[in-house]
Amino acid sequence: MTVRPPRIVTPAAGLVFATACAALAALPIALELSGYAHNLLTLSFIMIAGALGWNWIGGFVGQVSFGHAAMFGVGGFVAGRLMLSMQLPAPLCWLGGALAAGCFALGGHPMLRLRGPYFSIATIGVGEASRLVFTYWERFTGGSSGLSLPIDADLKYQLYWWALGLAASVAAVSYAIRRSSLGLKLLAIKADVDAAADVGISATYYQDLIFALSGAVVGLAGGLYASYFSFIEPSDMFGFDRSITFVLMAVIGGVGTSLGPLLGAVVFVLVRTYLLASYPDLYLGLYGLLLILIILFEPLGLTGLALRVLGWVRRARAPARGPAP
Amino acid sequence: MTALLETRRLTRRFGGLCALDGVDLALREREILGVIGPNGAGKTTLFSLIAGSLAPSSGDILLDGRPVTRLPAHRCVRAGIVRTHQIVRPFGNLTVFENLMVASHARSGAAGHARERAAELLDFVGLGERAAHYPGSLTLAGRKRLELARALATGPRVVLLDEVVAGVNPTEAIAFTALIRRVRDERGVAVIMTEHVMPAVMSLSDRVMVLDHGKRIAEGTPQQVVDDPLVVSAYLGTAATEVRT
């Protein structure tokens, strides 16, 4: 029996991706977007990157982290500090932040030996401990006053394309991982970590790797976020609420799917912007309800919903393609 | 002829219980070694120790004369020792083919070779039709075939079969027996198998080792072992009757 190898990136997918990126890149100029829309999209791109990055460890490997704000904060503040103290160009600062966040994540190695709920609760612990430590490390983070960054209007405008680039890269990498042998190994670890070891997969190595990458990506998002707002403070960057948002975006979009969190991030940003305007006091509760409903009825979130609809459509068309009697 | 795989005074204690006590084992190339014994004799413990899922309390394990005693499971696989599980553990979220692919990749990085090996093994165990199916949709026999194929996909020199034949119907059992023989003959992989299904063990094994309460109480050809009074008394006579029929 011959088995044709599926390409990691099919020509069709590649085409769709390239077109989408080109369209988005041209958007601000072609449509003369308002400042508001321009910024909203920028923020969406940053969040897309963060959500997809979280999904690598939370979805592909199935180790749900409630503490990713720690990496987000480290990335943001390291980038901010580099900007303030060394006046490096923004992209270098962001990369520095990403590197720092990745190393921080590597420090989480002992946690990764834990399974399921133990790991998740440990991440809550680390997240909260980080918040406390960094809040009081005033020389680094500015304490409760936070850091103000020198961001000129040009950079803020160009942030759109930097963020788009980041989101596109992370999306491409997500897609590639899922379809590659690395993705298979991660899924195997998720299914049965001991059986994975029994077929030669070092869970420690791969979990460390993917956690560090996840941390680096989220740290990168943190750096761009810092530039976006030009002001960051520890209680927001390292806060539990921040960690929650990563989980939410991934779950809404479809935790474990290759691109679901992308959808989730977009929905999240839109809903949050709308909610903050109309019902600022309800958003936590609504997110809670959303989580409950999704877990109970459509665990794969929006992606699951979309697949279901596609299934209905196919079945509705089926009679026309039935076998001749 | 030096042994391919050897254990020396292999011991494993769990608190006060001694699950395996000073077991010596020698497996030669292209040999099928059967390990039998009553329940609780230590067979699965022995497998776990050799395959690296458990660390021994004392003793050594040698592959080709090199110590592999404390290698963790995934390193044992890279060294060439792989096991199957008594209760099959397929990766439920991967298709049959992906199950083989993931094991195949662990051995060789080259995607092309991994794919070829996986496809070839799929045919070897007769699961070609089910490549794109998920393990959940297979029968128990199918899942056992998958388990075997997946283990072989890692390109081992020694495969430990933990009650592979148990629980399938007699027709399947015969097919499995033939398959195991082919593993040794066609693929040159040495096999250690543990079974309760006596006819399978006795007809397949070149040599048999008997464990009882963690100790090796007999070793030899199947016929020698069956005639050994110690073995008979360990099994309270039932196994011996089974084999003679």
Add this chain to the structure above:
Amino acid sequence: MSRVVDMVFSAVLLAGLYATMAYGLGLIYGVLRVVNLAHGGVIMAGAYLAWYLHERLGLDPYLAIPVVMAAGFAFGVALYQGLVRRLPRGVAGGPASLLLLFGVWLVLRNAAYLLFTGNDQAILTAYSSRSVSVLGSHVSVNRLAVLGIAVVIALVLHAVLRRTQVGRAIRAVAQNADSCTLVGIDVNRIYTLTFGLGTALASAAGVLLATVFSFNPTSGSSELLKSFVVVVLGGLGSVSGMAIAALIVAVAEVFAILILPAYLTTAVGFLLLVLVLVLRPGGLFGHRVLS
């Protein structure tokens, strides 16, 4: 020397609170194998309920405990029947149950915020500021009451688990739920009861908490973490084990002030947690089952 005695007392009093917090989490995890991520939220809700009863009806918080526990029990039963029960069992249920209960926590947080605003609260009774002299140390009346109630709860829980029919059924289900159906135990009913009992205990802990510390809607994560440390250290479902573990945690926290700056003492709980999980996931006492 008297400083050390003070600190030891502090630790013992704190231990009572931590133990009470932990029982609920340990019970649910030991029997259902589900980590109740809403645990911190229930503690917070219990605190608010007692505070509310005190504010509106002048009900003494310690007397309110039965009421709050009843409410907590009802909540737990509803939560289990309405939501948790619908989760698929097995590995797939793992992250799903975490996320589901996390969602419940968020809802509880928001509800508290809407009903009571985000300000810190505490229950101040007529005797809150009084203290009593014990062995030369001044101990606040509230803390003594908390310890006393914690001891009572521990004894009652232990007795219920060991000597009552229901208790034995709970322990049996924790050991092997499948076999229990074979001997006629209604496993689902036991799960429901256990979940309710778990949340009842958590709400009681919330009341105790409210009488000695201030709280607000975001409270709960540090309580969840400390409860988890106690459960893991003390061994799932072992009442005496958890009590001792609670003492260890409390002692560590109190004596940490000697070496750590003030703000980090809250982090001690978190650090202990990571340490314990990494070094000894089986708990100090190694029990995997209710005893």
